[in-house]
Amino acid sequence: MALVESLPPRPLSAKELLDLNRSEVFELASPIEEEGDASAVILATGSWVKGVVFDDDGDGWTVVETVSLAERERIDGLRACEDAILAFRGESPDAADGDTVSGDADASVE
Known part of the structure; x- marks a missing residue:
């Protein structure tokens, strides 16, 4: 199953992001938005x-x-992924408020 096919057909809730972070599949699932459901995720x-x-x-x-x-x-x-998301949305990467994503660990998918 492809990555995007495994995601629900809507933005992700905070609980769903937490579940992704706790899964063995991903080391990090970080939203670009700071509030509400996440329609852009790294x-x-x-x-x-x-x-x-x-x-x-x-x-x-x-x-x-x-x-x-x-x-x-x-x-x-x-x-690079954050910049690509902002560009896809028509937003300037320079307008981002800096450190919207963080994390580091090891696992593998695909």
């Missing part, structure tokens, strides 16, 4: 970081960026 494993966005007007969840951690640091992958 997911990370030991081998990659992905930025996913829920688009009400489109096909639901879309992967907007995938960064392999084979040759990049996790923080660089997190930043």
Whole structure:
């Protein structure tokens, strides 16, 4: 099952994000939004970081960026995914208030 197909057909609740963080599948599931349901999330494993966005007007969840951690640091992958999410939404990465994602550990998916 593909990553986006495993997500519900709507933004994620705080409980669902907490469940993703507690799962053995992801090391990190961090929303871009600070309040309400999450329609933009950064997911990370030991081998990659992905930025996913829920688009009400489109096909639901879309992967907007995938960064392999084979040759990049996790923080660089997190930043690249956050920038890609903001660009997808038509927002400027410079307008972001900085550290919206954090975390570090090891696991693997796919």
